[in-house]
Amino acid sequence: MQPVDVVRQIAARRRSPHTEVHWIPRTRGRIADGRSGRQEYAIAGRILGEWDWAAIDPMQVRTSKGVRHYFTGAMYFWQGTRSHVWCESQAERWEVLWLDYGGQVERLWAQPMAIVFGHRSPLAGRGHVPDFLAQFTDGSYGLFDVRPAERVDARARVQFDETAEVCNTLGWHYQVLTGHDPLATQNLDCLSASRHDRCRPAPAVERVILDAARGGRTRGELCRIASPACPPVACAWVDNLAWRRLLHVDLGATFNSDTVYSTVERVLGQEEAA
Missing domain, CATH: 1.10.10 (Arc Repressor Mutant, subunit A)
Known part of the structure; x- marks a missing residue:
């Protein structure tokens, strides 16, 4: 998936030498007239990874209409939290279905944050919005990206490798979900x-x-x-x-x-x- 406009805006504004994570807390994500609230950010590090992201409850960052002609964005009802998870494509919905069935994920957020890569990254100045943030039943966190195996090209592998490195810094899990039978x-x-x-x-x-x-x-x-x-x-x-x-x-x-x-x-x- 191509970087979305919000990530380009963040990268152009910040130009930080460090890899950063940007998000909008749900508790302060909307102001009185319904417009988006202030976006927060921090350098990717172990302290950030140890925050209580369930309390932050990040809002969706990516503003996408889904894949045209193939899928209309759908809300998957997550039984554990009795809330809906937004899916951008049918491939994402299938993966959310498998995550729900697996029973290892307690909470799931769709497109919850933007990662802007620092100067040491081959993707310096570019950003990526992971598809899902998960809180597992043991309390740990992790990010998921969804991409059918046949669509994982060299460019995508670089992006996924850099995202995995960020998750390693945060102390989080990371997995690319590539489909099932x-x-x-x-x-x-x-x-x-x-x-x-x-x-x-x-x-x-x-x-x-x-x-x-x-x-x-x-x-x-x-x-x-x-x-x-x-x-x-x-x-x-x-x-x-x-x-x-x-x-x-x-x-x-x-x-x-x-x-x-x-x-x-x-x-x-x-x-x-x-």
Whole structure:
């Protein structure tokens, strides 16, 4: 992705010899008439990386309309914080979906800051807006960039390498997300429809489903066991347990009523035996 206008403006104004991070705190990000508030900045360093970024709650920095003709910017509902994460492209939405399913990310901010590279960087005077800032379940932070593997060219690799170096200075994690198996992503998208709390089964029903799946059962069988009078009602319950990783399902296989679900304990037992 090309540097956006806001980064060019920062780089032209500052011309700092040091690599800097620029952001807009949400608590002071809007003034009375709704205009953007003052943008803050600091030299990239370990002290900055140890700040409580959840309290800063940075606003979106990039002002982009998304990828024309291919995707309309979408808001992904992040269940953990009951808030929406803005996605610039379908590739970003798929990666956010996988991050949500992985369960290692507590909070996620879209395009939360601009990095302006200092004189020692091969990108001196240029800037980059990472796609996502994440706070992980262990309290640590990290940045994510999204780029399909076939679009990671030499220019992008330099940008990603320099961003990784900044994250190393901050004491943060960094990863470039390059995509997943298309069929697995489609299957996960189907499961995600049942990720909401409204699809969570009652404790007693949850125990029935997990007990029935210990030997491995098809999705259709589990639905009939959980709700004999109306099996379709139980589809969301079964899929919710799979989304929460209490049931194992092969996302790389065809997904239908004959898909086999099994408890995590049974899958781990098979791996140990192998």
